[in-house]
Amino acid sequence: MRKKALIAMSGGVDSSVAALLTQQTGDTCIGINLKLYHNEDIGVDRQKTCCSLEDVEAARTVAWRLGMRFYVFNFTGCFREAVIDRFTDAYQQGWTPNPCIDCNRYLKFGKLMERMRQLEMDYIVTGHYARTEYETGRNRYVLKKGKDPNKDQSYVLYMLTQEQLAHIRFPLGEFSKDEVRKMAEEHGFVNAKKRDSQDICFVPDGDYAKVIETITGASAVPGLFTDSSGNILGQHRGIIHYTIGQRRGLRISGKERLYVVDILPEENLVILGTDQELFRRELTAEQVNLISCEKLTEPIRVKAKVRYRHTEQPALAWQTEDGKLHVRFDEPQRAITKGQAVVLYDDDLVVGGGVITEIL
Numbered sequence: 001m002r003k004k005a006l007i008a009m010s011g012g013v014d015s016s017v018a019a020l021l022t023q024q025t026g027d028t029c030i031g032i033n034l035k036l037y038h039n040e041d042i043g044v045d046r047q048k049t050c051c052s053l054e055d056v057e058a059a060r061t062v063a064w065r066l067g068m069r070f071y072v073f074n075f076t077g078c079f080r081e082a083v084i085d086r087f088t089d090a091y092q093q094g095w096t097p098n099p100c101i102d103c104n105r106y107l108k109f110g111k112l113m114e115r116m117r118q119l120e121m122d123y124i125v126t127g128h129y130a131r132t133e134y135e136t137g138r139n140r141y142v143l144k145k146g147k148d149p150n151k152d153q154s155y156v157l158y159m160l161t162q163e164q165l166a167h168i169r170f171p172l173g174e175f176s177k178d179e180v181r182k183m184a185e186e187h188g189f190v191n192a193k194k195r196d197s198q199d200i201c202f203v204p205d206g207d208y209a210k211v212i213e214t215i216t217g218a219s220a221v222p223g224l225f226t227d228s229s230g231n232i233l234g235q236h237r238g239i240i241h242y243t244i245g246q247r248r249g250l251r252i253s254g255k256e257r258l259y260v261v262d263i264l265p266e267e268n269l270v271i272l273g274t275d276q277e278l279f280r281r282e283l284t285a286e287q288v289n290l291i292s293c294e295k296l297t298e299p300i301r302v303k304a305k306v307r308y309r310h311t312e313q314p315a316l317a318w319q320t321e322d323g324k325l326h327v328r329f330d331e332p333q334r335a336i337t338k339g340q341a342v343v344l345y346d347d348d349l350v351v352g353g354g355v356i357t358e359i360l
């Protein structure tokens with residue numbers, strides 16, 4: 001029996017090939033593009049982001065070439081509240097968030113799942129490089145890394161629930177990026193050679209502080225740089241300009257290279273120190289979501305990563321009665337940062353993860 005697929009198409013090559021592969025299964029396919037925000041609201045040119053008219057038209061063109069219907073869903077209100085506002089709030093409290101995770105949690109696999117049910121579709125397709133399957137031994141759906149280690153995106157998908165995993169397909173999980181581009185070229189897709197975006201969609205030029213000031217309507221408040229002993233080293237431009245591990249843009253000279261090692265928003269202080277002061281072994285995470293099991297009933301050995309580009313490292317993980325996740329690395333890790341996610345792996349299987357709230 002043919003099923004009905006709702007395919008999220010951003011205008012990039014990955015989601016376009018995901019649409020192609022889904023169509024080849026014989027299922028009924030509808031392509032959709034998500035309108036997430038108005039460029040003018042964040043103070044950037046309308047042609048510079050993934051929500052540009054050019055991207056929408058690229059997605060529409062591919063859908064037309066594949067002979068599938070295509071629609072644009074307006075999720076701007078939800079995106080503002082669930083992603084942009086959370087992003088600005090986190091920076092204002094000295095954290096460094098990953099808005100792509102919130103977008104996946106609340107929009108691509110939250111609101112879009114609701115729309116899937118309203119339209120009486122069977123499943124959602126995206127161009128993420130990851131894999132899902134049902135394991136009878138666990139009696140659970142599981143999430144696994146994509147086969148291409150250079151493109152694996154399982155880190156930003158750790159929040160997926162069992163209900164969502166049951167209605168999601170990731171066709172690109174078995175392929176490399178080169179193979180995906182080759183398929184796009186063979187089918188004459190207009191975006192076959194389009195470069196991958198390296199920026200957060202609503203911060204296309206990388207200037208987080210500028211976007212936060214535009215959104216909040218308030219300028220960052222300058223404060224003091226100090227060392228860990230409280231000695232004043234100079235003046236900073238406002239805590240939203242800094243993140244843990246940052247060295248560039250400090251405009252402070254010293255005998256040794258200085259890095260941001262802590263941010264104290266209540267006192268409007270940015271603490272500077274040496275590279276060695278950035279290393280920590282243990283953390284606590286909240287907003288925990290486990291995939292491979294319902295709960296960690298005892299400590300387990302895992303490999304864990306504390307940001308998207310972090311190489312996963314051996315660690316011990318356990319969960320407390322209040323549901324918080326604790327991770328202790330075998331070796332100290334550099335620049336563990338509040339607001340980022342810690343994600344646990346058992347080989348290529350995603351155990352789960354959570355948002356880092358405390359560094360010990």
